[in-house]
Amino acid sequence: MTMETTSIDTLIVGAGQAGVAMSEHLSKLGVPHLVLERHRIAEAWRTARWDSLVANGPAWHDRFPNLEFDDVDPDGFASKEQVADYFVAYATKFDAPIRTGVEVKKVVRNAGRQGFTIETSDGAIEANRVVVATGPFQRPVIPPIAPAAGKLTQIHSADYRNPEQLPAGAVLVVGAGSSGVQIADELQRAGKQVYLSVGPHDRPPRAYRGRDFCWWLGVLGEWDAEVMRPGKEHVTIAVSGARGGHTVDFRRLAHQGISLVGLTKSFDDGVVTFEQDLAENIARGDENYLSLLNAADAYVARNGLDLPEEPGARDIPPDPACLIDPVLDLDLAKAGVTSIIWATGYAVDFSWLDVDAFDEKGKPKHQRGVSKEPGIYFLGLPWLSRRGSAFIWGVWHDARHIADHIVTQRKYLAYRDPSQRHADGHREEVPGSAFPDSRVHKVSEMGVS
Numbered sequence: 001m002t003m004e005t006t007s008i009d010t011l012i013v014g015a016g017q018a019g020v021a022m023s024e025h026l027s028k029l030g031v032p033h034l035v036l037e038r039h040r041i042a043e044a045w046r047t048a049r050w051d052s053l054v055a056n057g058p059a060w061h062d063r064f065p066n067l068e069f070d071d072v073d074p075d076g077f078a079s080k081e082q083v084a085d086y087f088v089a090y091a092t093k094f095d096a097p098i099r100t101g102v103e104v105k106k107v108v109r110n111a112g113r114q115g116f117t118i119e120t121s122d123g124a125i126e127a128n129r130v131v132v133a134t135g136p137f138q139r140p141v142i143p144p145i146a147p148a149a150g151k152l153t154q155i156h157s158a159d160y161r162n163p164e165q166l167p168a169g170a171v172l173v174v175g176a177g178s179s180g181v182q183i184a185d186e187l188q189r190a191g192k193q194v195y196l197s198v199g200p201h202d203r204p205p206r207a208y209r210g211r212d213f214c215w216w217l218g219v220l221g222e223w224d225a226e227v228m229r230p231g232k233e234h235v236t237i238a239v240s241g242a243r244g245g246h247t248v249d250f251r252r253l254a255h256q257g258i259s260l261v262g263l264t265k266s267f268d269d270g271v272v273t274f275e276q277d278l279a280e281n282i283a284r285g286d287e288n289y290l291s292l293l294n295a296a297d298a299y300v301a302r303n304g305l306d307l308p309e310e311p312g313a314r315d316i317p318p319d320p321a322c323l324i325d326p327v328l329d330l331d332l333a334k335a336g337v338t339s340i341i342w343a344t345g346y347a348v349d350f351s352w353l354d355v356d357a358f359d360e361k362g363k364p365k366h367q368r369g370v371s372k373e374p375g376i377y378f379l380g381l382p383w384l385s386r387r388g389s390a391f392i393w394g395v396w397h398d399a400r401h402i403a404d405h406i407v408t409q410r411k412y413l414a415y416r417d418p419s420q421r422h423a424d425g426h427r428e429e430v431p432g433s434a435f436p437d438s439r440v441h442k443v444s445e446m447g448v449s
């Protein structure tokens with residue numbers, strides 16, 4: 001089907017949580033817009049995650065304000081399919097103008113006239129402004145230390161689906177954030193010998209004194225922190241909603257049978273070397289865990305809350321052997337390791353954006369999502385405005401701010417001075433529209449009408 005809409009006020013690229021949130025706010029404010037998605041709505045939740053993945057936050061928290069999850073207990077954790085279905089239902093609720101199966105290939109600012117020209121797989125579009133809602137998980141990153149292709153099976157966590165996918169033998173999981181921890185745990189429970197490479201991390205309690213950690217971060221103001229603390233740039237968060245939700249404890253994982261090792265340093269002729277930082281990384285994770293318990297206790301006392309005490313939460317299991325006498329070198333063949341899973345995160349890819357919106361390192365330059373390039377906006381990135389920006393509910397609030405900014409700009413553009421008003425006579429125009437004479441077609445998920 002050929003794209004009928006050739007011009008639109010605002011184009012949103014991506015129909016994940018960021019794009020759907022942005023579309024809702026623009027719809028409420030009457031801003032003509034179109035959302036382009038190269039796959040399906042929330043496709044990454046369906047096909048770029050492992051089979052057993054569930055949300056890391058409870059359903060009462062990890063959602064948009066105006067719709068609850070169907071068939072998910074408020075204190076439960078939605079499966080990846082339920083999350084994807086939720087966004088489809090949400091978009092349907094307000095008839096979001098989403099066009100699926102269309103890839104944006106290039107965005108270029110127009111010369112000598114307003115707006116941008118967007119090249120897509122289904123023709124060109126003119127737009128006054130572009131909201132980049134593609135999120136932070138665009139390009140899986142495998143570090144350059146990875147050994148050359150050989151007999152080892154090596155995949156990124158983005159390509160992991162289930163234990164049956166891997167050949168017989170032990171597995172090295174590199175990265176101990178939420179993804180790495182959950183995958184390592186699943187593999188070990190499936191009977192695999194697992195080595196888990198643990199780097200710097202935070203590990204909040206899943207719940208404390210009857211409240212989920214998401215609630216504690218909320219009342220303690222942590223979600224609204226606007227600046228990342230120094231030294232935390234590369235620290236992952238080890239938290240899990242798997243099996244009903246539980247606190248990640250690396251010592252317990254070790255006692256369960258997982259072999260903990262330090263940060264992966266290098267590979268040389270079939271031997272992997274680890275940093276001597278395992279004990280330090282575990283200790284700092286413990287400090288983070290205990291600091292949140294202390295902050296929660298202080299909050300309870302300060303506000304006189306009737307929440308049950310939980311002294312057992314401070315019980316730390318004994319150090320396992322792998323922590324007392326850490327493995328620094330591992331011969332992969334002798335250890336029977338046949339697979340490596342790289343749970344090493346993602347990088348963004350803005351190569352299709354040919355605009356002046358980036359610094360010398362290619363990172364977007366923006367203020368709460370409003371780019372240095374007028375008319376370009378970013379949404380869904382970590383720390384866009386605060387700590388909660390990359391989360392489902394956080395992106396919804398960031399989208400509202402960007403939508404308000406767009407409306408303000410449209411009002412300025414709608415201004416007509418006395419001579420213009422006299423020349424206009426009685427001609428009607430759409431207030432604030434930069435394309436008053438353009439024909440804007442309604443677009444739906446199913447196509448163009």
